[in-house]
Amino acid sequence: MSTLPLSLVVITQNEAANIGRCLDSVRFVAEKLVVDSGSQDDTVAIARAHGAKVVHQDWLGFGPQRNFASTQAAHDWILVLDADEFLSPELASQLEAGLPTLMASGKAGAWLRRRTWLMGGPMRWYRPMVGERSARLYHRGRARWTDVRVHESLRFDGETTEFKAPFNHADNPSLVHKQLKVLRYSELKALDWRDKQRPVQMWLSPLVYLSAFIKDYLLRLAFLDGWRGFIIAQTAASYALYKRMRYYEMLHNPASVDAAHRKLARHELEH
Numbered sequence: 001m002s003t004l005p006l007s008l009v010v011i012t013q014n015e016a017a018n019i020g021r022c023l024d025s026v027r028f029v030a031e032k033l034v035v036d037s038g039s040q041d042d043t044v045a046i047a048r049a050h051g052a053k054v055v056h057q058d059w060l061g062f063g064p065q066r067n068f069a070s071t072q073a074a075h076d077w078i079l080v081l082d083a084d085e086f087l088s089p090e091l092a093s094q095l096e097a098g099l100p101t102l103m104a105s106g107k108a109g110a111w112l113r114r115r116t117w118l119m120g121g122p123m124r125w126y127r128p129m130v131g132e133r134s135a136r137l138y139h140r141g142r143a144r145w146t147d148v149r150v151h152e153s154l155r156f157d158g159e160t161t162e163f164k165a166p167f168n169h170a171d172n173p174s175l176v177h178k179q180l181k182v183l184r185y186s187e188l189k190a191l192d193w194r195d196k197q198r199p200v201q202m203w204l205s206p207l208v209y210l211s212a213f214i215k216d217y218l219l220r221l222a223f224l225d226g227w228r229g230f231i232i233a234q235t236a237a238s239y240a241l242y243k244r245m246r247y248y249e250m251l252h253n254p255a256s257v258d259a260a261h262r263k264l265a266r267h268e269l270e271h
Contacts, residue, residue: 022084026079062188111133112136
């Protein structure tokens with residue numbers, strides 16, 4: 001099979017259960033690059049067995065880690081996936097057909113669509129998990145990831161295009177995994193707010209929870225996905241509230257930052 005001068009880039013830590021499927025779904029790239037931040041499982045060995053070059057980099061935060069990974073790629077054009085994501089056959093075919101034209105153009109990159117599987121099946125109505133628009137394909141000289149610890153985004157410097165077929169996201173294998181991710185992401189977001197000296201505004205907390213639940217459950221159509229939709233809306237609202245409570249605690253008890261870091265690291269939730 002011929003390949004395109006394109007690098008698939010994946011950042012990992014302890015992704016042995018997912019990395020092989022991710023790498024195998026992209027067969028048309030000239031390079032598969034895994035940037036690992038210190039996996040304790042078989043992630044690195046599996047990645048190499050599936051044709052990837054592996055580079056170690058201690059964790060920098062999501063945005064800086066992705067920007068570092070971009071510098072390590074052999075090619076200017078980069079496709080980014082998370083380890084628990086993989087291309088659908090339909091999208092793989094679209095990319096093989098459309099990438100030569102895109103890469104020959106002066107465009108900055110392309111938007112892809114992501115379809116999420118949750119609790120053993122695909123979400124069918126909840127908008128953020130059905131055809132979510134995601135920036136994942138770019139020329140590294142025309143785009144850059146924001147330098148934040150979590151919820152990073154890719155900023156294009158130029159025109160873009162879009163591929164319609166979805167890639168797949170196998171979301172957390174259990175609610176336990178989801179809640180642990182909420183803890184980790186909340187910690188990172190609160191640290192970003194602390195660095196920016198964001199106002200606390202705890203008085204908004206009840207409204208934050210209620211508005212987040214209504215937005216996801218009603219406006220984003222989670223209710224049409226039944227109890228799974230209720231669970232995801234409740235989880236999103238709890239995350240919106242908890243990260244604010246955690247930020248309030250950081251400001252009123254700075255010693256809690258180190259204490260939380262040690263606890264999260266003990267449970268492999270912190271790098």
